Amino acid sequence: MATIEERFDAIVVGAGPAGNAAAYTMAKAGLKVLQLERGEYPGSKNVQGAILYADALEKIIPDFREDAPLERHVIEQRIWMMDDTSHTGMHYRSEDFNEEKPNRYTIIRAQFDRWFSSKVREAGGIVLCETTVAELVKDTKGHVIGVLTDRHGGPLLADVVVMAEGVNGLVGQRAGLRDELKPQAVALAVKEMHFLPQEVVESRFNLSGDAGVVIEAMGAVSKGMVGTGFLYTNRESISVGIGCIVEDLAKSGVTPYSLLDQFKAHPSIAPLIAGAEVKEYAAHLIPEGGFRSMPAIYGGGWVVTGDAAHLVNSVHREGSNLAMTSGRIAAETIIWLKRRREPCSFDNLAEYRKRLEASFVLKDMRKYQKIPGLLHNNRQLLNLYPRMLSGVAQSWLRVDGKAKRSKETEIFKAVRKQRGLVGLVADGLRLARAWR
Amino acid sequence: MSTQGTRIEEKLYQNRYVVDAGKPHIKVRDHDIPSPALKSLVTACPASCYSLNEQGRVEIVADGCMECGTCRVVCAATGEVEWNYPRGGYGVLFKFG
Ligand SMILES: Cc1cc2nc3c(=O)[nH]c(=O)nc-3n(C[C@H](O)[C@H](O)[C@H](O)COP(=O)(O)OP(=O)(O)OC[C@H]3O[C@@H](n4cnc5c(N)ncnc54)[C@H](O)[C@@H]3O)c2cc1C
Numbered sequence: 001m002a003t004i005e006e007r008f009d010a011i012v013v014g015a016g017p018a019g020n021a022a023a024y025t026m027a028k029a030g031l032k033v034l035q036l037e038r039g040e041y042p043g044s045k046n047v048q049g050a051i052l053y054a055d056a057l058e059k060i061i062p063d064f065r066e067d068a069p070l071e072r073h074v075i076e077q078r079i080w081m082m083d084d085t086s087h088t089g090m091h092y093r094s095e096d097f098n099e100e101k102p103n104r105y106t107i108i109r110a111q112f113d114r115w116f117s118s119k120v121r122e123a124g125g126i127v128l129c130e131t132t133v134a135e136l137v138k139d140t141k142g143h144v145i146g147v148l149t150d151r152h153g154g155p156l157l158a159d160v161v162v163m164a165e166g167v168n169g170l171v172g173q174r175a176g177l178r179d180e181l182k183p184q185a186v187a188l189a190v191k192e193m194h195f196l197p198q199e200v201v202e203s204r205f206n207l208s209g210d211a212g213v214v215i216e217a218m219g220a221v222s223k224g225m226v227g228t229g230f231l232y233t234n235r236e237s238i239s240v241g242i243g244c245i246v247e248d249l250a251k252s253g254v255t256p257y258s259l260l261d262q263f264k265a266h267p268s269i270a271p272l273i274a275g276a277e278v279k280e281y282a283a284h285l286i287p288e289g290g291f292r293s294m295p296a297i298y299g300g301g302w303v304v305t306g307d308a309a310h311l312v313n314s315v316h317r318e319g320s321n322l323a324m325t326s327g328r329i330a331a332e333t334i335i336w337l338k339r340r341r342e343p344c345s346f347d348n349l350a351e352y353r354k355r356l357e358a359s360f361v362l363k364d365m366r367k368y369q370k371i372p373g374l375l376h377n378n379r380q381l382l383n384l385y386p387r388m389l390s391g392v393a394q395s396w397l398r399v400d401g402k403a404k405r406s407k408e409t410e411i412f413k414a415v416r417k418q419r420g421l422v423g424l425v426a427d428g429l430r431l432a433r434a435w436r
Numbered sequence: 437m438s439t440q441g442t443r444i445e446e447k448l449y450q451n452r453y454v455v456d457a458g459k460p461h462i463k464v465r466d467h468d469i470p471s472p473a474l475k476s477l478v479t480a481c482p483a484s485c486y487s488l489n490e491q492g493r494v495e496i497v498a499d500g501c502m503e504c505g506t507c508r509v510v511c512a513a514t515g516e517v518e519w520n521y522p523r524g525g526y527g528v529l530f531k532f533g
Binding site for chain 1 (some may be wrong): 444447448450451454473476477479480481482483484502503504505506508509510512520521522523524525527528529530531532533
């Protein structure tokens with residue numbers, strides 16, 4: 001077994017967006033950084049839709065567009081509310097998104113993470129793959145001083161350990177720093193990569209050049225569970241997936257892969273992926289419990305970033321940007337302490353939390369803290385309403401010799417029958433209150 | 437498309453794995469009667485690693501495992517699933533993710 005005698009300024013656990021952002025930022029500032037990743041290469045264990053939000057990466061690597069593996073910049077967003085045979089859509093497409101520095105891109109995570117990791121190495125960080133961190137090492141006072149891995153005999157020591165280990169977060173959990181995930185606070189997502197010639201992708205979605213379309217779908221596709229489906233265009237492939245809250249899934253008796261296959265077979269989705277060659281099937285958890293499921297994010301000698309800190313804004317489908325931003329802010333806090341020659345103690349690392357509170361990360365997490373509970377207790381919001389909308393649209397659009405006034409009365413009656421006036425108003429109020 | 441029609445084996449066949457032969461990273465604790473949580477893994481596992489044997493016990497073959505963690509989360513309260521990451525470099529290897 002190899003031994004590493006040196007002592008590091010920081011050890012980073014994990015090479016996803018959070019870990020790479022942290023390791024890059026610290027290495028670039030001249031800190032001695034060791035990053036450990038259990039996969040054969042960075043990205044080999046990671047799954048995302050995936051939409052990359054440029055702003056978060058730009059704040060770390062301003063010229064990332066020059067060589068990052070980007071698929072398409074997003075010019076059109078579709079939100080589909082689905083019943084079994086229809087979708088009611090809200091689409092927004094704008095030429096303004098064809099800009100010099102686009103705001104959102106589709107990416108392929110295994111490739112993107114590899115690229116990001118190459119930047120960490122260029123900045124001087126040491127990256128060791130195929131190395132699983134088994135546990136944290138603490139001194140007699142409980143202060144974290146390093147890690148034990150499955151590859152090195154002795155402990156690897158550092159002034160601070162940045163946990164960027166993703167949703168499962170076993171390292172922190174087993175050190176007693178946070179609890180096991182709750183089945184109602186995580187979603188399981190399954191996803192497939194569908195390959196098609198570039199021209200076919202472009203003609204099916206009315207695209208040219210590097211422009212792309214993303215679709216978020218809810219309603220009947222999640223079979224009464226809290227969940228959403230997605231379909232994103234890449235250069236010559238389409239990512240299709242669906243995710244549901246684990247508690248709902250376990251109770252339902254529905255298999256994740258049949259849920260995915262039924263989503264793919266929906267008449268609104270099937271033609272978009274027809275004839276494609278499927279090259280991969282992936283599964284991954286998403287922390288969706290929101291602000292109220294967040295664990296402690298700092299302590300003596302340690303900080304937690306990204307999914308391990310439960311930093312996902314499920315309303316806006318944002319995770320990687322919160323991961324990168326929390327990784328960057330954790331790194332900046334550590335650099336700041338180093339420069340002041342102050343230790344990474346519990347008190348000093350409170351600065352990380354303070355800075356995160358001042359950023360969009362915790363502001364957004366706080367804003368939507370009631371949403372997971374709302375959906376948990378009001379599944380009709382995701383299931384009844386899409387069906388109702390479809391019913392309304394269909395009777396409105398069918399021309400069948402009925403007078404418009406009696407049609408309106410009919411529609412109104414049907415809606416009241418499905419939810420009742422009180423229910424409708426209550427749902428509206430509940431949503432508004434949770435949203436505020 | 438029917439639920440039964442889904443062939444999970446075909447989906448997993450696309451994926452790449454480096455199997456750590458003889459060292460399964462997930463184990464089901466010995467039991468006589470599985471809890472409802474443990475039983476639910478027969479359907480909830482996205483790689484269909486869990487099955488019910490003739491004695492009514494739940495078994496796992498973790499070769500197709502994508503290391504998502506769902507089974508560990510579902511059975512956290514009952515402690516019937518012992519879950520670890522595979523050794524560094526082993527397990528699933530996503531080309532795209
Ligand atoms: C299907 C799906 C779709 C999504 N879509 C989007 C989207 O469109 N946009 C968006 O912004 N977000 C999206 N997300 C969320 C986003 O993927 C995550 O928020 C983001 O990946 C979190 O980054 P992270 O670095 O915290 O964790 P991860 O990306 O999970 O990285 C953790 C890393 O740590 C490594 N690791 C774990 N434990 C150890 C250990 N003990 N030792 C060594 N290494 C270890 C892992 O191998 C991994 O490389 C999606 C997620 C899923 C599952």
